[in-house]
Amino acid sequence: MILLDRVTKTYNRKSTALDRISLHVEPKEFVIVVGQSGAGKSTLLKLLTREERQTSGKIIVGGIDYDKLKDKDIPLLRRKIGVVFQDFKLLPNRTVFENVAFALEIVGMGNREIRHTVPKVLDIVNLKGKEKRMPLELSGGERQRVAIARAIVRQPKILIADEPTGNLDPKHAWDVIAVLEKINRYGTTVLLTTHNQEVVNKLKRRVVTIEHGQIVSDRAKAAYNA
Amino acid sequence: MKRKLVTLSRIISTGAVNFVRNAWLAIAAMAVMVVTLSIVLFSLIANATFTNTIKTITDKIDISVYLKDEVGVAQRNKLITDIKKLPNVERVRFVSKDDALKKYIADHADSPELLAAVSQTDNPLPATIQIKPKDLNKLADIKSFLSKDDIVALQSDETSYSDNRKEAIDKITHSANILERAGVIAVVVFAVVTVLIIFNTIQMAIFNRRDELTIMRLLGASTSYIRGPFVVESIIYGALAAIISILLLHSMFVLWRSSLEATSLGLLDIGYAATYFRDNFWHFLLMQLGVGILIGAASSIVATRRYLKFKTKK
Numbered sequence: 001m002i003l004l005d006r007v008t009k010t011y012n013r014k015s016t017a018l019d020r021i022s023l024h025v026e027p028k029e030f031v032i033v034v035g036q037s038g039a040g041k042s043t044l045l046k047l048l049t050r051e052e053r054q055t056s057g058k059i060i061v062g063g064i065d066y067d068k069l070k071d072k073d074i075p076l077l078r079r080k081i082g083v084v085f086q087d088f089k090l091l092p093n094r095t096v097f098e099n100v101a102f103a104l105e106i107v108g109m110g111n112r113e114i115r116h117t118v119p120k121v122l123d124i125v126n127l128k129g130k131e132k133r134m135p136l137e138l139s140g141g142e143r144q145r146v147a148i149a150r151a152i153v154r155q156p157k158i159l160i161a162d163e164p165t166g167n168l169d170p171k172h173a174w175d176v177i178a179v180l181e182k183i184n185r186y187g188t189t190v191l192l193t194t195h196n197q198e199v200v201n202k203l204k205r206r207v208v209t210i211e212h213g214q215i216v217s218d219r220a221k222a223a224y225n226a
Numbered sequence: 227m228k229r230k231l232v233t234l235s236r237i238i239s240t241g242a243v244n245f246v247r248n249a250w251l252a253i254a255a256m257a258v259m260v261v262t263l264s265i266v267l268f269s270l271i272a273n274a275t276f277t278n279t280i281k282t283i284t285d286k287i288d289i290s291v292y293l294k295d296e297v298g299v300a301q302r303n304k305l306i307t308d309i310k311k312l313p314n315v316e317r318v319r320f321v322s323k324d325d326a327l328k329k330y331i332a333d334h335a336d337s338p339e340l341l342a343a344v345s346q347t348d349n350p351l352p353a354t355i356q357i358k359p360k361d362l363n364k365l366a367d368i369k370s371f372l373s374k375d376d377i378v379a380l381q382s383d384e385t386s387y388s389d390n391r392k393e394a395i396d397k398i399t400h401s402a403n404i405l406e407r408a409g410v411i412a413v414v415v416f417a418v419v420t421v422l423i424i425f426n427t428i429q430m431a432i433f434n435r436r437d438e439l440t441i442m443r444l445l446g447a448s449t450s451y452i453r454g455p456f457v458v459e460s461i462i463y464g465a466l467a468a469i470i471s472i473l474l475l476h477s478m479f480v481l482w483r484s485s486l487e488a489t490s491l492g493l494l495d496i497g498y499a500a501t502y503f504r505d506n507f508w509h510f511l512l513m514q515l516g517v518g519i520l521i522g523a524a525s526s527i528v529a530t531r532r533y534l535k536f537k538t539k540k
Binding site for chain 1: 229232233236244247248435437438441442443444445446447448449451536537538539540
């Protein structure tokens with residue numbers, strides 16, 4: 001599903017964000033990427049969403065070779081990947097409902113279907129009754145859950161979640177993890193980055209550790225000691 | 227097809243909703259557009275008014291050719307025909323000795339001493355050919371024709387386009403030329419400045435919301451779906467600003483006409499300006515709408531472009 005072959009990303013000559021990373025993620029796998037800030041986790045995710053281009057190496061996601069990807073096809077690629085951004089990236093001028101609906105509007109879904117689908121997803125992330133709120137009126141945790149709802153509403157084949165528990169209290173953090181596990185069970189490949197030891201240890205999934213732009217360990221059902 | 231219609235209606239309704247939700251930004255942007263569009267329209271009207279004023283002055287300028295009393299009808303008619311053939315002559319009017327006298331008497335009805343100098347039997351006034359030129363800048367060709375020896379021989383006096391009068395006419399013509407050119411330049415300058423200011427305003431409004439653009443980009447929205455609502459919003463700005471600017475000028479020329487007349491110190495023929503505005507009202511409305519909508523749409527397309535680019539750098 002996700003294949004990285006000796007991928008390197010340098011932003012300028014002095015700093016190398018990722019150094020010859022090779023990673024293979026099977027369909028329906030649940031992979032946790034850990035590492036300190038600045039280790040290169042975010043760069044890795046940005047390469048996968050084609051927000052950045054790799055300096056060298058090969059990236060193939062869902063059968064799409066990123067080197068052969070034309071600009072006009074980038075939106076199509078992004079529609080296949082659900083992303084929960086670390087800073088949420090909600091549209092400030094739109095309500096909770098409209099933010100989630102936006103992900104469906106851009107793929108051309110009809111209004112009736114949108115009205116039917118969005119409430120279900122908002123229910124999953126426990127945001128029922130807040131459909132008409134604006135993002136600024138929500139707490140950090142609520143915004144995070146809107147971001148998750150938006151990422152999963154299209155039932156993507158791949159879900160990338162960048163620190164989705166970062167701003168949450170333990171109870172809500174576990175709710176979020178439960179949602180991720182749930183959609184993984186339904187067949188979505190999940191790539192999760194986190195700092196949270198407890199989350200890593202309890203999930204008992206494959207853990208990829210990145211340090212200074214390199215993968216230093218890749219273990220199945222692993223625990224993590226920061 | 228149906229999907230395209232859904233998308234189009236979404237783009238339009240999103241643009242309209244954004245317009246309402248960004249009300250303050252919208253008002254600020256529209257205020258700038260109203261002011262600049264109004265200035266351009268006003269300068270256009272002022273220019274037309276000045277041109278009209280100049281024209282009423284220059285219209286009064288003609289060249290009079292005074293004929294000797296002994297010039298016969300055939301000779302006179304031949305001269306008139308020849309003058310009419312000159313390329314710069316708009317029309318020719320013949321004033322006979324009798325007509326000239328009648329006009330003199332009418333003009334000086336309240337000065338008996340001037341009337342005493344003339345009488346029916348002893349008419350000192352010459353018959354006159356009045357030539358109305360097409361272009362005041364090209365009087366020289368008429369003058370050179372009238373200065374030919376055989377034609378000078380028919381004249382009792384030098385033409386009215388000689389000496390001091392010639393100098394005055396040339397000066398008026400020269401000033402009129404400069405004023406007309408200055409008016410056109412002013413309108414063009416205002417128009418260019420307006421385009422730049424409106425473009426800048428829209429660019430700032432979009433810069434304020436660049437995050438939205440990049441977020442939509444990251445979620446996989448197509449270029450037209452992201453840009454569409456911004457274009458719609460800018461078109462609303464442009465259309466409303468155009469209508470408001472027209473209403474502003476309308477109230478200026480119609481409702482506040484008297485105070486405008488008082489403050490313009492007679493520099494501007496407000497009566498003409500108001501009539502000109504009223505006669506061309508629908509033209510102006512269409513023009514302002516076209517300009518506002520066009521500049522709004524074009525600037526929003528250009529301004530969104532940089533935030534929609536994909537990274538190509540490796």
